[in-house]
Amino acid sequence: MxxxxxxxxxxxxxxxxxxxxxxxxxxxxxxxxxxxxxxxxxxxxxxxxxxxxxxxxxxxxxxxxxxxxxxxxxxxxxxxxxxxxxxxxxxxxxxxxxxxxxxxxxxxxxxxxxxxxxxxxxxxxxxxxxxxxxxxxxxxxxxxxxxxxxxxxxxxxxxxxxxxxxxxxxxxxxxxxxxxxxRAGSVYLFGGGHVGAELCPLLCRVGFRVTICDDRPDFARPERFPQAERVLLVDYRSLPPSLALTERDYAAVMTAGHQGDLEVLRQVLPSPAAYIGCIGSRRKAAVLRERLASLGFSPAELDRVHSPIGLPIGGDTPAEIAVSIAAQLIACRAGRLPL
Structure with missing residues (x-):
């Protein structure tokens, strides 16, 4: 448009x-x-x-x-x-x-x-x-x-x-x-690794605004993500107040480790974000769910997390996983996200 x-x-x-x-x-x-x-x-x-x-x-x-x-x-x-x-x-x-x-x-x-x-x-x-x-x-x-x-x-x-x-x-x-x-919402990509590098330009191509957040200086570089609106170096344990997600925003969690994913999910789950997804296997998803439950999150809150992230298209390369995530975000934006 x-x-x-x-x-x-x-x-x-x-x-x-x-x-x-x-x-x-x-x-x-x-x-x-x-x-x-x-x-x-x-x-x-x-x-x-x-x-x-x-x-x-x-x-x-x-x-x-x-x-x-x-x-x-x-x-x-x-x-x-x-x-x-x-x-x-x-x-x-x-x-x-x-x-x-x-x-x-x-x-x-x-x-x-x-x-x-x-x-x-x-x-x-x-x-x-x-x-x-x-x-x-x-x-x-x-x-x-x-x-x-x-x-x-x-x-x-x-x-x-x-x-x-x-x-x-x-x-x-x-x-x-x-x-x-x-539609003014942003996609917050927590993690600028291989999948994030593939996902950012793809999301921008289909009309999303993208903010990259990473705790690694070598990855949180604007030149690595020229299409992104913002590239932020953050501490996953304490996200800045400027990252208060609204009901128009989307969170895709794909940090370098399980602990980073847990820290981010702990902070974005209370938000009214339209979408929250976390990369990983079903086993990882189950472990994260158990740990988040121990922190007091209810089953209804935990059910908001799409994990494994993306639509099940059978891809396994970073580019293919990026396509599956982008497809899920498009479905969410269109009000057609599969249950």
Missing amino acids: KELFSALARELAQGRGAVLCGIVSSAGSTPRGPGAHMAVFTDGSCAGTIGGGALEARVRETALALLPGGAGALRTFRLAPTGALDDLGMVCGGEATVYFQCLDPSALPLVQAAAEALARPVRDVWLVTLLREGEGWDMGLYDSVHGLRFTQAVSQEALRPLLSDRCQLRPGEAGLTVEPLV
Whole structure:
């Protein structure tokens, strides 16, 4: 999304228009779901993706047809070979409803604000879109500091129930879409060893902010983790107060030894973190659970720890383990973490 809005800002700054396309609802099997976005430019080029293939080609075609008139639209595309006029001939079997918001250069301040929020994700931000068939753009941004900006499409009181981690569509003659643009939580990687070195760039690639924490000076070096937001040299026995994890944050514990893992878990378990995972075998997990229980943690608190960490994909190299952890964090962020 950061690259998409940066590309939109560059295009609008040149005095050209563009179309922002977003999936607002889907049913059945589709390549991507609500919250997927693509921008289509006057030369036919695109930024972002809503799933590729025939669906993306049809969305691009529709966007280019709408662009000269500057009118917004809402279209539903079927992805099953039924022979219907709007059938894409795909075998997914579902359908996707896509909004088309034509943007002219007057939208540049909004797009720049969105790009800046994505570049510095210090707070949650939602994109608010008023879907008005045949009319010009009406979009805004909402966050807890600035409130609702760039649009008066809805009152802040009516908007607040729609603020969630999922794209929310309020149907009606003038439909309103509210979708999370920035989710401000961080992943704290406790341990910058082989797995951490593989995991950090992977997480950054899929939109997580990463803080590396290690108690070894040779490992807690910024040049070892150029993608990380912060690299901290810490004492695992007494983590700094600045590492107070919120309900938006994630903790992946993979220190150099069992005692380091225990010390970190002892301090992060009382936090409201959205995710806590610890690397290691099932035997190690059982030992750590027993020791944490002896420190007074309840079974419900201990059940929060995902250990062995990551989804069970059968990998054993540092890179493969990193993939499994990243997949589990993505599932947690999407609200689809397996029990």
